[in-house]
Amino acid sequence: MSTWQRLLKIRQDRGAGYFILIDPDKVEGGNLADFVRSATEASVDGFLVGGSLILSDGFDERIREIKQNTSLPVMIFPGSLFQISSSADAILFLVLISGRNPDHLIGNQVVAAPIIKKMQLEAISTGYMLIGTGKMTSAEFMSNTKPIPAHKPDIAVAHAIAAETIGMKLLYLDAGSGADGTIPETMIAAIARHCSLPIAIGGGIRTPEEAARKVAAGASFIVTGTIHEEQAHRELMREIVDAVHKQSHVRS
Ligand code: 1GP
Numbered sequence: 001m002s003t004w005q006r007l008l009k010i011r012q013d014r015g016a017g018y019f020i021l022i023d024p025d026k027v028e029g030g031n032l033a034d035f036v037r038s039a040t041e042a043s044v045d046g047f048l049v050g051g052s053l054i055l056s057d058g059f060d061e062r063i064r065e066i067k068q069n070t071s072l073p074v075m076i077f078p079g080s081l082f083q084i085s086s087s088a089d090a091i092l093f094l095v096l097i098s099g100r101n102p103d104h105l106i107g108n109q110v111v112a113a114p115i116i117k118k119m120q121l122e123a124i125s126t127g128y129m130l131i132g133t134g135k136m137t138s139a140e141f142m143s144n145t146k147p148i149p150a151h152k153p154d155i156a157v158a159h160a161i162a163a164e165t166i167g168m169k170l171l172y173l174d175a176g177s178g179a180d181g182t183i184p185e186t187m188i189a190a191i192a193r194h195c196s197l198p199i200a201i202g203g204g205i206r207t208p209e210e211a212a213r214k215v216a217a218g219a220s221f222i223v224t225g226t227i228h229e230e231q232a233h234r235e236l237m238r239e240i241v242d243a244v245h246k247q248s249h250v251r252s
Contacts (some may be wrong), residue, residue: 003073003090003122004169010045011198016215016252017045018244020189020237021077021202021225023177024053024062032062035233036069038051042237049088049221050077052138052177060085069208075124079142081108086114090122092172097159098129099145126170127197129156133204137176153190160195168197175203178226182210185217192218208236208243214248 001011010017020039021080027035035070036047047070049063056062057173063085076083084091093116096104116123130139132147140147148155160171173183180198182204189197201214203225211222227236 003075004124006073007046007170007198008118009125011096011220013102014245016219016244016247017221018099018211018241019043019046019048019075019194019200019223020176020228021050021223022062022066023051023054023106023225023229024049024059025051025056026229032065033069035228036066037227038234040070040072042234043241044237045221046070046075048075048077049094050079050083050172052079052142054079054083059083060087078112081112084112084119084121084122085210086119089122090114090124092126092128092170093123093168094126094128094172095144095163095168096143097127097163098131098148098156099143102145102146105143111186114190120131124170125127125168126172126200127160127166127168128172128174130161131156131175131187131203133175133179133181133183135180137179139202147176150175150184150187153184153187157184157190157194158200160191160197164195166198170200171195172200172202172223173207177203179204183214186218188214188217208239211240212243212247215244242246 062240064087073089076088130147133150183201199217200219200221
């Protein structure tokens with residue numbers, strides 16, 4: 001079964017899935033193996049690995065370490081061309097559709113696609129939208145793009161429909177790592193009404209209640225990263241797992 005099929009099955013069986021984003025630079029206590037094992041025990045649905053700016057080297061080694069400690073899907077969420085590894089299960093093949101920076105619309109994809117194909121790494125075509133909820137985030141600064149304003153759901157809907165029409169598989173709406181605010185439920189619901197692509201939501205989510213509200217609005221996947229870098233994570237992971245999966249039952 002491909003990783004994409006696994007994701008669709010998670011969505012089908014559990015209503016929605018919960019992914020932990022690992023920035024290899026920032027794992028709590030520096031103990032990646034323990035972190036991955038405890039997240040797996042907490043029944044999260046998979047891992048994303050990446051960051052807007054990773055300063056340490058050994059990206060491939062880190063992916064292998066994560067893979068050795070979980071049987072869950074491990075997907076690259078690339079912040080740059082240097083974040084490609086054949087050891088992952090798949091890579092989110094991101095196109096930064098909310099921006100108008102040609103490097104992130106086609107330039108980097110042209111460089112990366114032949115490498116990914118040669119590696120036989122599964123690529124999941126993803127329409128990535130940055131949403132501006134407050135202060136400037138690393139993703140906004142590093143990508144040199146303007147985010148879609150959080151109070152403009154109609155603009156986000158038009159981008160989502162464009163991604164669907166182009167033939168992308170997944171939408172990822174991101175407020176950016178450590179964002180002050182989260183993606184508004186009104187925006188998620190508007191996209192879910194007009195577009196059938198699965199929606200991943202990340203950026204600034206800190207509580208199970210917030211995660212549950214995103215799922216109730218129409219999100220298929222919830223991503224959190226920063227909270228696990230900041231605090232004891234095991235209990236919180238379980239609570240978010242429960243909130244995401246329970247909320248899915250309420251919705252369906
Ligand atoms: C960032 O969506 C991810 O790209 C996760 O955001 O680190 O704020 O949870 P946080």
